[in-house]
Amino acid sequence: MSFLFDRSGLLRPPGAADEADLVGSCIRCARCVEVRPYQSIRLGPITALRSYGTPFIDPLGSPCYLCMRCPEVCPTSALTVVPAVESAMGTARVIEESCYSWTGTVCNQCYRSCPLKGTAIDLDDLLQPVVTEACVGCGVCLHVCPTEPRSIHLVPRGETS
Amino acid sequence: MKWRPIARKGAQVSVLAMLVAIPLLSMARIDFIQGTLCSFGTESWSVSCPLGVAQTSLASRTLDAGLLLSGFAFIALAFVAGRVFCSWICPQGFFSELGDKVHLAVRRVFKRPPPRPDTPAQYRRGQIFLYSFLGAGLVASFVFGVPVFCYICPIGLISRAIVGSTYLGTVGSELLVVAIILFVEVSFARRGWCKYICPVGALYGACTTKRSLTVVRDAHACVGCHTCERECSMGNSPVDDRVGRTCTNCGDCVDVCPEAALSQPLVQLGKKASAGVSPS
């Protein structure tokens, strides 16, 4: 399972309450999992302890595309409806040392795939990707990054890198 | 065959089928309804597990009007009809009842005497444990900030195992807990989980009043054969007018009574306390 980032911090769906509130208020009903159109939300396994049965996103498997459907069906305050630009899941950072576009191969997949293209990830004058403050941490860039290992470092909200 | 057992099995199987169908529908891109017995509904309405509502409200120390409202449906059901959730809806109840059949068969095979109904003292002790456990869990939810019962509640575990194995492609490791519970119930403790531990059932039991649906004995028709008492897997004894908060209104006693002395009158108005419910 590759959902473990930075000391087991989970990437939570958009509009998620802070970690302590989320694990308390989530009723573990899986409705966010079942709502379409994407199949991005997973449920914490029993080994996730406090996060058992709570929703998280594994961006390497399927990132969040900011369809914003999951908060709409959450019966609790675990996920609240917010505009996509305020979904505040985390923050991505480009690892420039291994990023194609920063090392001579024009790539820009992260920029092209970013749901907030031009806002959260922009390109500098030489078409090198730069993540801005507007990044909500949806993980699409991490998902599509063609380098191995990926040249995006994604820190879930509440975690420090 | 009476209508009630068929209807009840039908309802229980339908609920299980729904638990499987919802994630399958979602996979087929039909997602207007989502959820499990912990909470289900559409974008415009929700029905949630009242114990889940209570726990998460305590754990997150917030009160959410919409959430409280969504938990009210099953509470209202319990007010009207007692623990019918346990006998008509609960998937664990379904498995537990099947387990009980196995338990009885095992007893016959090993030439053990049929189980005896709980004595009033045993019944009382069981109830004390049941409600202490419920109370302790709610306190623990508040203290630890997580809904503690959700880790052991077979209803949620079964629900999430189904979602996991259909939709997420994960192995339903949760079913291990369910299997242990069933093993204990089959081997030692007749419906022990439902009777002595299940906090969801306890909560519904706590909601029953004198006005709630229950089993009523016609003392004139009753010949005192005790068939009903042997049939009840939840430790009640209609023949002695001891039908307590564990009664799930499954109606099995009504159906087995050779004299048709038992009934579940829908309207309890005007009944005498001695004729029916005497919650211990």
Next chain:
Amino acid sequence: MVGCDCEGDDDDDGPARTVREIAEPNIEASSWHMSVCPYCGVGCGLDVGVADNRVVAVRGMEDHPVNRGEICLLGQNLLGILETDDRLLHPMRKGAGGMEQISWDQASDTVAERIRATIDEHGPDSFAMYVSASEYLEEYYVYNKFVKGCLGTNNLESSARLCWASGVVGLVKAFGGDSPPCAYEDFDHADLFFVAGYNLAESKPVIFRRMMRSRQRTQAPIIVVDPRVTDTASRADLHLQIKPGADVALHNAIAHVLIGEGLIDEGEARGLTDNFDELREHVTSFSPGAVADVTGLTAEEITRAAHMVGEAEAGLFMWGQGLNQSSIGTRKVTTLLNLVFITNNVGRPGAGPMAITGQGSAMGLREVGALPHLLPGFRKVTEEQDRAEIAEIWGVPPARIRPTPGKPISMILEGIERGEIKVLWIIHSNPAATFPDSTWARRVLEQTEFLIVQDAYHPTETTQLADLVLPGAQWAEKGGTLTNSERGLNLIEQAVQPPGEARPDLDIVMDVARRMGFRDEFAYENTEAIFEEYKRCTTGRACDITGVSYERLRRDRGIQWPVPTPDHPGTVRRFVDRDFPRGKVHLNLYEHQAPAEVPDDTYPLNLITGLVGMQYHSRTRTGKIPALARAVPEPFVDMHANDARVAGVADGDHVYVESRRGRVRARARVNETIRAGSVFMPYHFGSLSGPDQAVNALTIRAFDESAKQPEYKACAVRVVTT
């Protein structure tokens, strides 16, 4: 920088200059070979690292003038195309129980016999060959000699037809000959970039970065004309979000403003062109206000664009499939070239029409004449002297080369349908996925009496339909030369042996030719001998490479023709002395014309197909590389929010896109990156990608009037929820 003819000074260009290498972990390359990226027409130089007959590393060639070490995502992932699970390793023949492996002897004999039999019975024109536009010059030369010189039919067609036919016909109509005048160096000198229907940010990333690097230094403005807000358009100073198909009206309107407001030097324009006053007269009715409706642009936008064009000292005009892939593609291209000429943007550094092809050898195959109307050295089959000259070099009777042009692919397929063409030999191309109305194309290919498909992979949408498949070598498994889009020649060294029984394509075709009795014609010792013979065809022609040899190509990278002598340095820029083939260039006068199929009540949206940066063509190479495939795993459809609302579609929904010809299941992407009324889908997906995924099942069989290029950018569709 304008006017400076020196190499661009690039010392201050920031950090993106490291050579990056992608390599198999833990394997050290024991030898390095020079190569060129086999994908697009830019022609980036590559170093290919080999160990134990395996390509284990690929990196941008640091001292290559085209890319100077930089490459794009596709080139970066070239390692992944050679050792795939679906490599075709043996010749196979369709038998009772599916495809059955046969020996090369059996395969070559079968092909030779079938071609011989059909030609004897039905005449040479009952045979046709359709080749990809990514083969090497030597290969095209051999195919050409075999088909036109030996078999006596001109039915040698290439997939360049789907890609740059309109552009080339446009260049020929305007210049009087096919000779792209510009060099990539012009990116460093231009002070205006006019980009029409061209998303080079995704299709030519290395060139796009070069353009951005230049702009960083010169602040040269960029005008992009595109119905979509592409990555290119989003970096433009002026984005004209035109209604699809209205380019002729726009170009004429810009000419109207340029002439009307005196933004050009009319005397210069008269000196350069042979019919300036006709154009002047023609565009009077194309005022910006008059075309506002048809173009969907405001008069102010058009006027502003005209002013930017008029004020530029050196404007570089680029176009892509938005212009070419249209039933009026030639009109669009020639009217754009009108703007180039009346602003005198030709023959000077930084100025001119920059035509960068989508396929690696789309320039080279034209020089070699691997098209139905051409012979080597830009000669025409219709010219008696051209035929005689080539027949002499080929050593075949002049009468054997037919004086009538062969068939373009659309007519080849129609010929198969009518039963006129019996045997079709396809080399490294996948028309069952890429031809418009692909359901029809598949049906026709399937009914071909004998379909030979030579490819590196099996199955593809086309090899699936074949009677005989031949395993061809891929890229680094064969050697040869490529001409890039600035007329630059480069050598690709064979780095490894092909896998299994696969052979270099040259060997396959020559083996068949020899079995048919053409031994003397194909008595080459090696690939270089073929190159030397081809060179003789170019002497004195526009594409003169007499002064180039393999030895020189190993030393000098990217020598630009004409190169008449060994000490000639190559020609960076054409027409510096205004030495046009016809003396002057010609202005083409056209009216706007609507596409063959326009949206109506039943099919209310216009479908534009195009590429995405991480895929190439029908994904036979790039679709198997997870790093590339995961970003776009299935077809998507970009819809404007207004259109989505009408169709009841939400972002992320799966929908069906339906046309009169077929339907495709796609993921809806609702956004504002496309003009309302149009939808966009990537064209990469074929029937092998999954059920209802063949995007070309939607497109229409409408073709440019002169170039016969299909119209991939306009057909009527509707979007329905699933």
